[in-house]
Amino acid sequence: MIKAVIFDLDGTLLNRDASVLKFVGNQYDRLNKGLSHISKEIYISRFIELDRRGYVWKDKVYQQLVEELNITTISWEMLLENYITEFHDSCVPFPNLIAALEDLKKESIRLGLITNGKGQFQMDNIRALGIDSFFDIILISEYEGVKKPNPEIFLKALNQLNVPANESAYVGDHPENDVTGAENVGMVGIWKRDLGWKDVKAQYVIDDLKELSLIIQELSKAA
Structure with a gap:
């Protein structure tokens, strides 16, 4: 029994897949001033690729994202902190x-x-x-x-x-x-x-x- x-x-x-998609879209909208040189679609799709369905921790994801997409006004540490503190709102x-x-x-x-x-x-x-x-x-x-x-x-x-x-x-x-x-x-x-x-x-x-x-x-x- x-x-x-x-x-x-x-x-x-x-x-998780739906939550990540929702969060990354929301993150782009919240921080748009520092990301406006990148399209929302590219930001979302590249994050999801690097994330590998959660099997890569986000410090590595954001470091690579900042480098690849030439994000200069927002640090990867700021993006990571935003993920840690805000993700639950997108669950x-x-x-x-x-x-x-x-x-x-x-x-x-x-x-x-x-x-x-x-x-x-x-x-x-x-x-x-x-x-x-x-x-x-x-x-x-x-x-x-x-x-x-x-x-x-x-x-x-x-x-x-x-x-x-x-x-x-x-x-x-x-x-x-x-x-x-x-x-x-x-x-x-x-x-x-x-x-x-x-x-x-x-x-x-x-x-x-x-x-x-x-x-x-x-x-x-x-x-």
């Missing part, structure tokens, strides 16, 4: 986020969240989505000193939830960091489909968060 479900954040609960949830968490809570499922990333930045995004109160535990890699797919962070979450691995499921969009990482400690791995990944072999797959409750019910019945 599944007693706990733990989630990834970016690409699973937070629609876009995936459809049915709140409803999916509410459905699991109604079934007395304990909820957790494990995300790689910077501590305060990720907490600001979690709060911006309005979901922090749903979770019994939240682990962020910077605060924990270890990141997915290291088994230690999964085991720490399970210990804090006081639920064994074989009665827990993990939901995430990254095949290795999330699905395989969870399965390696004995959890059920559920892949939230992401078209950025090809040929992913996962036993359980969802396209929409609203599908999750049914999978958890089926897993519990099969136990």
Whole structure:
């Protein structure tokens, strides 16, 4: 029987692609005086290319962006600070986020969240989505000193939830960091489909968060 479900954040609960697109457009508009020699479309598209869907931290992104686009009136440090402090205002949830968490809570499922990333930045995004109160535990890699797919962070979450691995499921969009990482400690791995990944072999797959409750019910019945 599944007693706990733990989630990834970016690409699973937070629609990061949509959030980044919204943020970078807003950043260009806010700082337009220093960016007016660049078209908005070029600024957005080059940021997204350099960002590599979040796998390159923004200090590197902005340093290269400033150099390539000949930005002279705004430093990369200023752009980075603006990203850190303002990104949460552009957070876009995936459809049915709140409803999916509410459905699991109604079934007395304990909820957790494990995300790689910077501590305060990720907490600001979690709060911006309005979901922090749903979770019994939240682990962020910077605060924990270890990141997915290291088994230690999964085991720490399970210990804090006081639920064994074989009665827990993990939901995430990254095949290795999330699905395989969870399965390696004995959890059920559920892949939230992401078209950025090809040929992913996962036993359980969802396209929409609203599908999750049914999978958890089926897993519990099969136990």
